[in-house]
Amino acid sequence: MDAHRRPLLDRTPALLTEGYAWLPNRMRDSTRSVLRTRLLGRPALAVRGPEAVRLFYDESQVHRHGAIPPPILDTLFGQGAVHTLDGAAHRTRKELFLPLLEAGRVARLTEHVTGAWDEAVRAWSERDRVVLFDEAAVVLTRGVCDWAGVPPGAVDTDTLSRDLVAMVDGFATPGPRHLRARRARARQETRTARLVEEVRAGAVAAPADSVLQRVARHRDTAHGPLDSRTAAVELLNVLRPTVAVSWFVAFAAHALHRWPAHRERLRTGDDAFATAFAHEVRRFYPFAPFLGARTVTELSWHGESVPAGGILLLDVYGQNHDEELWGDPYSFRPARFLDRPPGPDELIPQGGGDPAGGHRCPGERITVGLLQALAVRLARLDCTVPEQDLRIPLRRIPTRPRSGFAVTGVRAP
Numbered sequence: 377m378d379a380h381r382r383p384l385l386d387r388t389p390a391l392l393t394e395g396y397a398w399l400p401n402r403m404r405d406s407t408r409s410v411l412r413t414r415l416l417g418r419p420a421l422a423v424r425g426p427e428a429v430r431l432f433y434d435e436s437q438v439h440r441h442g443a444i445p446p447p448i449l450d451t452l453f454g455q456g457a458v459h460t461l462d463g464a465a466h467r468t469r470k471e472l473f474l475p476l477l478e479a480g481r482v483a484r485l486t487e488h489v490t491g492a493w494d495e496a497v498r499a500w501s502e503r504d505r506v507v508l509f510d511e512a513a514v515v516l517t518r519g520v521c522d523w524a525g526v527p528p529g530a531v532d533t534d535t536l537s538r539d540l541v542a543m544v545d546g547f548a549t550p551g552p553r554h555l556r557a558r559r560a561r562a563r564q565e566t567r568t569a570r571l572v573e574e575v576r577a578g579a580v581a582a583p584a585d586s587v588l589q590r591v592a593r594h595r596d597t598a599h600g601p602l603d604s605r606t607a608a609v610e611l612l613n614v615l616r617p618t619v620a621v622s623w624f625v626a627f628a629a630h631a632l633h634r635w636p637a638h639r640e641r642l643r644t645g646d647d648a649f650a651t652a653f654a655h656e657v658r659r660f661y662p663f664a665p666f667l668g669a670r671t672v673t674e675l676s677w678h679g680e681s682v683p684a685g686g687i688l689l690l691d692v693y694g695q696n697h698d699e700e701l702w703g704d705p706y707s708f709r710p711a712r713f714l715d716r717p718p719g720p721d722e723l724i725p726q727g728g729g730d731p732a733g734g735h736r737c738p739g740e741r742i743t744v745g746l747l748q749a750l751a752v753r754l755a756r757l758d759c760t761v762p763e764q765d766l767r768i769p770l771r772r773i774p775t776r777p778r779s780g781f782a783v784t785g786v787r788a789p
C-alpha cells in the first residue's frame with residue numbers, strides 16, 4: 377500500500393480539543409516541518425516555512441474551491457465568497473478588493489476609525505468600567521461603515537458590531553457560539569443584500585468610488601453583475617474583518633500591560649516602532665490557526681505525500697512561532713521588526729504570497745495601519761487595569777483575553 381494511502385486516524389477531534397496547539401504539537405516531532413494527517417475524513421499534509429508558503433499558493437497544485445467546510449462558509453466568509461474561487465474567476469472577483477491596498481484609502485479608514493475612537497474615549501470617561509474588546513469592535517464598525525459609504529441610517533452599528541464579532545467568534549466551534557454566528561450572518565446578509573438592491577435602484581446614494589458603490593457595480597466577467605446576496609457577502613468581507621481588528625486591539629492592550637516598557641516608545645508616536653509593534657502583535661498572538669486548500673494533483677513535500685483531493689494545510693500559528701525563523705518566537709519583541717521588515721512569506725498571520733495574484737489578505741495594510749494607530753492610543757490611554765482574568769486559552773479558536781480586557785477610571789485627554 378502507498379505511504380499516503382495508509383489509513384490514519386482522523387484528527388478532527390484533536391483539533392477541536394487542542395486548538396492552536398494541535399499542529400505545532402505534532403510538528404514538534406518532525407524535523408522536516410511536514411506532517412501527514414487526516415482531517416474532516418480526508419488525507420492531509422501540513423507544511424510550514426517560506427518555501428512551503430510558495431507551494432501553498434501554487435495554483436497548479438492546489439485549489440480553494442471545495443476546500444472550506446460549509447460551517448465556515450455559513451458563518452465566517454459567506455457562500456460564494458472570494459475565498460472559494462480559483463483562477464480567472466478569483467482574479468476578477470479579487471479586483472473588487474485591490475483598492476484596499478492603496479495607501480490613501482488605508483489612511484482615510486484610519487482617520488475614520490481614530491476619530492471614532494477619540495469620540496468613544498470621551499464617553500468611556502463617564503462610565504465605571506469598559507471592556508476594550510467590545511468597545512474597539514463598536515469603534516471599528518462605526519469607522520469602517522462611514523469609510524465604506526454605508527449610509528448612517530442604513531444600519532444599527534451596535535447590532536452590526538455584535539453580529540460581525542459573532543461571525544468570527546463562532547466559525548470554528550460547534551455549539552451555541554456557532555449557532556449565534558449562523559444567525560448573525562443570515563441577519564446581516566439579508567440586510568446588506570437589501571442595501572445593495574436599494575443602491576442599484578437609486579433609492580440609496582452610495583458615495584463615488586466607495587466600497588458600497590464598487591460592490592453594487594462589480595461584474596464577474598463570466599456571470600455578469602453579482603446577485604445581491606453575493607454582493608452582500610463581499611461587502612461583509614470588508615466590514616467583518618475590519619471589525620475583527622478588535623481581537624488585535626485586545627491583544628495589544630494585553631501586551632502593553634504585560635510588557636509596559638513598550639508603552640513609552642509608542643506614546644511618543646514613533647511611527648517605525650508602532651509598525652514593528654503591530655507586526656509583533658500579529659505574529660505573537662494567535663488568530664488564524666492554519667489555512668487549508670484542496671490538492672488537485674498528488675503532491676509530495678520533504679518525503680511525505682498526499683493524493684489529489686486531499687488537503688494541504690499551511691501551519692500559520694506554527695510558522696509565526698517557528699524557532700528557525702524567529703530565534704526566540706515566544707518572546708514578545710517588536711524590535712525584531714525594526715531592523716528588518718518581515719519577508720512576505722515569513723510573517724503570515726494574514727496569509728502569504730501576493731495579495732493581487734493570490735489569496736493573501738487584501739486587508740493586511742489596513743490591519744497594520746489601524747493596529748499601529750490604535751496601539752499608540754492605547755499606550756496614551758489614561759486608565760486603571762483592574763484585577764481580571766487575562767488568560768488567553770489556546771484551546772479556543774479564535775481566542776482572546778478571557779475578560780476582553782477591562783479598564784476602569786478612564787480619564788478623557
Ligand code: HEM
Pocket residue numbers: 458459460470473476613614615617618620621622623624663664667725726727728734735736737738739740742743
Ligand atoms: C484581524 C485582521 C485580519 C486577519 C487576521 C485576516 C486574516 C486573513 C487570512 C488568514 C486570510 C486568508 C488568506 C488565504 O486564504 O491565503 C484572509 C483573506 C482575506 N481577507 Fe483578511 N484578515 C484580516 C483583516 C482583513 C481586512 C481589514 C480586510 C478588508 C478590509 C480583509 C479582507 C480579506 C479578504 C477579502 C480575504 C480573501 C482574499 C482572497 O481569498 O483572495 N481582511 N484574511
